[in-house]
Amino acid sequence: MKEFEWAVIGSGIAGIVSAEILTREGHSTVLIEKNEKLASETTRDFHEWMHTGSLYTLIPDNLITLKFILGAVDDILEYYSSYQGMNLIPTESGIKIETVQNGWFADNRIHFKYRIKDRKITFPWLIGVARSVYLIEKIKQHDWLRRRAGVLDPYKLNYQEIFKLTNTLIKHKQDYFDLETPDFTTISRNLLRDLITTSIKYGLHVSLSNEFLKYKKNDDGYLIHCSKESFKAKNIVLGLGANISGFIEADVKTSFAPLAVVSNISKETNSFTELDYYPKNCINIITKGNNIGLIGGISFSDKNKCDSYMDEVIKKHKKYNPDLQVLNRYIGVKSEITVKNQPRNYLYHIIEIESNVWGIIPGKFTLGFSIAPEFYRRIYKKNPRKSFKTFSNDGKYGDLVSNTAWYDMSRNQK
Numbered sequence: 309m310k311e312f313e314w315a316v317i318g319s320g321i322a323g324i325v326s327a328e329i330l331t332r333e334g335h336s337t338v339l340i341e342k343n344e345k346l347a348s349e350t351t352r353d354f355h356e357w358m359h360t361g362s363l364y365t366l367i368p369d370n371l372i373t374l375k376f377i378l379g380a381v382d383d384i385l386e387y388y389s390s391y392q393g394m395n396l397i398p399t400e401s402g403i404k405i406e407t408v409q410n411g412w413f414a415d416n417r418i419h420f421k422y423r424i425k426d427r428k429i430t431f432p433w434l435i436g437v438a439r440s441v442y443l444i445e446k447i448k449q450h451d452w453l454r455r456r457a458g459v460l461d462p463y464k465l466n467y468q469e470i471f472k473l474t475n476t477l478i479k480h481k482q483d484y485f486d487l488e489t490p491d492f493t494t495i496s497r498n499l500l501r502d503l504i505t506t507s508i509k510y511g512l513h514v515s516l517s518n519e520f521l522k523y524k525k526n527d528d529g530y531l532i533h534c535s536k537e538s539f540k541a542k543n544i545v546l547g548l549g550a551n552i553s554g555f556i557e558a559d560v561k562t563s564f565a566p567l568a569v570v571s572n573i574s575k576e577t578n579s580f581t582e583l584d585y586y587p588k589n590c591i592n593i594i595t596k597g598n599n600i601g602l603i604g605g606i607s608f609s610d611k612n613k614c615d616s617y618m619d620e621v622i623k624k625h626k627k628y629n630p631d632l633q634v635l636n637r638y639i640g641v642k643s644e645i646t647v648k649n650q651p652r653n654y655l656y657h658i659i660e661i662e663s664n665v666w667g668i669i670p671g672k673f674t675l676g677f678s679i680a681p682e683f684y685r686r687i688y689k690k691n692p693r694k695s696f697k698t699f700s701n702d703g704k705y706g707d708l709v710s711n712t713a714w715y716d717m718s719r720n721q722k
C-alpha cells in the first residue's frame with residue numbers, strides 16, 4: 309500500500325488548492341477523487357464569478373463577508389503571483405487584468421443593475437443600494453499596492469455621502485441604476501490546470517475514479533479505505549464539498565440553482581446581475597465569449613420550482629437579447645454548511661475533525677485562495693512560500709481536470 313504524508317480527498321477547489329500548497333512545500337501528497345476527472349462537481353458547475361466583495365455590500369453583516377472576500381483577492385496576489393497565468397495586476401487604485409496567454413482571469417467586469425423604479429420599493433432598499441454603491445466605489449479605488457484590503461475599515465461609512473447618493477437614486481430616470489463593479493470572471497480551467505500541473509511536477513500523486521469510503525487510525529497514521537485503491541497517510545484533508553457532512557458535525561442546507569447555457573447574445577452584452585428588492589427578480593448573466601452566456605438567478609430548496617423559474621429568467625433575458633437561444637439547462641447544487649459553534653456561515657471553514665484530520669469547506673470558489681495559505685499556516689505555523697517555480701498546463705496533466713459544464717454544453721451543440 310502506498311504511503312503519503314498527506315491524503316487530500318475530494319478535488320474541487322478546496323482539494324486542489326490544499327494539494328497544491330502542500331506539494332509546493334515538498335510534502336508527499338495523494339489527491340483522491342471519486343469521479344473520472346478532477347473538479348467535476350460544484351467546481352465544474354459554478355458561474356466563474358470572481359468576487360471582490362461587491363455583492364456583499366448589500367448584506368447587513370457588518371461587512372464580515374466583504375472583508376473575507378477582499379482578503380482572498382489579497383492572497384491571490386500574495387501567494388499565486390509566481391504563476392504565469394495569474395494576470396491580476398495590483399495598482400494604487402484597483403486591480404487591472406492583463407491579457408496573457410492562458411490567463412486565469414478575464415477583464416469581464418460584472419455590472420450591477422439595481423432596480424430603483426418600482427412603486428413598491430421601499431426607502432430602506434434605496435439606502436441599502438446607496439450604501440452598496442458607496443462601498444463598491446471604495447473597493448474600486450482600493451490601493452492594492454499596499455493591500456490589506458481585508459481590513460478595510462467598516463466604520464468609515466460616510467452617511468452624508470450615502471444620503472447624497474440616495475437622493476441621486478431617487479432622481480434617476482431609468483428603472484435600473486447601472487454600475488460597473490470591480491468583480492471579474494475567472495477562466496477557471498486555465499487556473500486549475502496550472503495548479504494541478506505544478507503540483508504533479510512537485511510529486512503529487514492523483515488517484516481518480518477512487519471513492520473514499522472511510523479512514524481508520526493505526527499506529528503511524530491513517531488507513532484510507534477507498535473503492536479502488538487504498539492508501540496510508542499521516543494526515544488527511546477532507547475537501548468533499550457537501551459530502552463532508554458525513555464526517556463532521558455540520559448542518560448542510562442544500563438548494564438548487566437553475567442555470568442555462570445560451571448563445572446568440574450580442575457582443576455589447578456585459579456580465580450583469582439585476583438586483584431587486586425582491587430576490588426572485590435578481591436574474592444574472594456571465595458572458596463567456598463567442599456570444600455564449602450562462603444565465604441564472606436565485607436558488608430554491610424545492611428542486612421542482614427550478615424549471616418554471618428558468619422559463620421566466622429566459623423570458624427576462626430576451627428583453628436584452630431577443631435572439632437568445634437556449635443550448636442547454638442544468639441545475640447547480642448549492643450546499644451551505646453551518647458548523648456548530650462557529651458563527652461564520654457561507655464563508656470558509658477549516659476544521660480539525662480529529663488529530664491530523666482536517667475538513668475544508670470554502671463556501672465560494674473565490675475563497676479558495678485564502679483557505680489554502682490559512683490551512684498551511686495552521687498546520688505548520690509559518691507562511692507557505694510566495695515565490696517558487698511553477699509549471700503551466702502541458703495537456704498531459706491538465707487534462708485530468710474536467711471542462712466546465714457550460715463549455716461542454718456549448719460545444720456539444722455545435
Ligand SMILES: Cc1cc2nc3c(=O)[nH]c(=O)nc-3n(C[C@H](O)[C@H](O)[C@H](O)COP(=O)(O)OP(=O)(O)OC[C@H]3O[C@@H](n4cnc5c(N)ncnc54)[C@H](O)[C@@H]3O)c2cc1C
Binds near residue numbers: 353
Ligand atoms: C450554481 C453555483 C454557482 C456558483 N457560482 C460561484 C461563483 O461564480 N463564484 C464563486 O466564487 N463561487 C461560486 N459558487 C460556489 C463554489 O462553486 C463552491 O463553493 C466551490 O466550487 C466548492 O468547492 P469544493 O471543493 O468545496 O466542493 P466541490 O467542487 O463539490 O468538490 C468536492 C469534490 O469531492 C469529491 N468527492 C465527494 N465525495 C467523495 C468521496 N467519497 N471520495 C472521493 N471524492 C469525493 C467530489 O466528486 C468533488 O470533486 C457557486 C456554486 C453553485 C452551486
